[in-house]
Amino acid sequence: MKSLSDMSIAHTSSTPAQRQHWVIGNWKMNPSLSAAKTLTQNLSENLLKTTSLTLCKLAIAPTALHLVTLEGMLKLTAAPIQLVAQDTAITRHTGAFTGDISADLLKEAGAEWVIIGHSERRTIHLEDEKLIGQKIRATLDAGLGVIWCVGETLAEREAGQAVEIVKRQIQAHADILTNIDINKLIIAYEPVWAIGTGRTASPEDAQQMHASLRQMLTQISAELNQTSLLYGGSVKPDNAHLLANCPDIDGALVGGASLDADSFLQIAQAFDIA
Numbered sequence: 001m002k003s004l005s006d007m008s009i010a011h012t013s014s015t016p017a018q019r020q021h022w023v024i025g026n027w028k029m030n031p032s033l034s035a036a037k038t039l040t041q042n043l044s045e046n047l048l049k050t051t052s053l054t055l056c057k058l059a060i061a062p063t064a065l066h067l068v069t070l071e072g073m074l075k076l077t078a079a080p081i082q083l084v085a086q087d088t089a090i091t092r093h094t095g096a097f098t099g100d101i102s103a104d105l106l107k108e109a110g111a112e113w114v115i116i117g118h119s120e121r122r123t124i125h126l127e128d129e130k131l132i133g134q135k136i137r138a139t140l141d142a143g144l145g146v147i148w149c150v151g152e153t154l155a156e157r158e159a160g161q162a163v164e165i166v167k168r169q170i171q172a173h174a175d176i177l178t179n180i181d182i183n184k185l186i187i188a189y190e191p192v193w194a195i196g197t198g199r200t201a202s203p204e205d206a207q208q209m210h211a212s213l214r215q216m217l218t219q220i221s222a223e224l225n226q227t228s229l230l231y232g233g234s235v236k237p238d239n240a241h242l243l244a245n246c247p248d249i250d251g252a253l254v255g256g257a258s259l260d261a262d263s264f265l266q267i268a269q270a271f272d273i274a
């Protein structure tokens with residue numbers, strides 16, 4: 001693997017101030033309903049009374065089962081937290097898809113965004129680019145935003161293929177990207193080897209990939225230069241500031257640390273900068 005300290009932080013010519021900052025909690029298959037309600041209540045209370053975020057938007061991705069309940073709670077408190085679904089079906093409509101949940105149904109349940117292409121779906125459910133493309137289209141057709149995850153495995157990084165792999169994942173859907181409403185698109189770079197391992201990409205590595213990603217996107221369409229690019233993979237309060245200071249990192253997709261209200265809000269505060 002390339003020595004992380006060898007890499008200089010690459011800057012792009014974009015204007016970070018115009019890009020939306022986001023911190024999004026991916027709760028995965030956690031927690032129980034009662035713990036999810038407590039966590040949502042803690043987040044709402046803290047946001048309304050203590051932590052004010054001005055530049056960074058906040059969102060949480062509970063299991064689909066909990067969306068309706070949490071949407072009801074968030075509506076009552078008016079806390080500025082958006083809801084995200086962790087997956088969707090390949091069609092936006094209702095129909096004969098046993099076990100699936102369509103984007104129309106997720107929207108009805110309160111979701112505004114859907115995570116697509118997460119490495120856990122790519123590996124556990126063998127989701128390929130064809131399926132990912134269908135899910136992106138279904139989500140956008142339903143009027144929801146896409147949080148699209150890309151990233152390389154450890155073997156691919158060690159083979160020096162990290163940028164190539166991410167480029168392939170992006171270019172597989174260049175046709176969608178050409179016509180997309182940029183306000184409905186967030187891309188999360190999540191190196192697979194950093195997810196849930198406690199091993200974060202160094203700010204230099206993450207920045208370098210984000211700068212490459214922004215270049216890839218700009219080659220598809222100039223407007224995509226302003227896409228919010230989030231980093232994901234063992235983001236914690238103690239590494240969030242360094243990541244937030246990288247010029248092409250606009251936020252974080254947070255797994256483990258999003259299950260604790262204080263940690264999650266500390267990360268959001270780190271990204272609440274211009």
Ligand code: PGA
Nearest residue numbers: 195196233234254255256
């Ligand atoms: P982690 O997960 O923060 O627990 O590494 C990130 C993710 O999978 O989105």
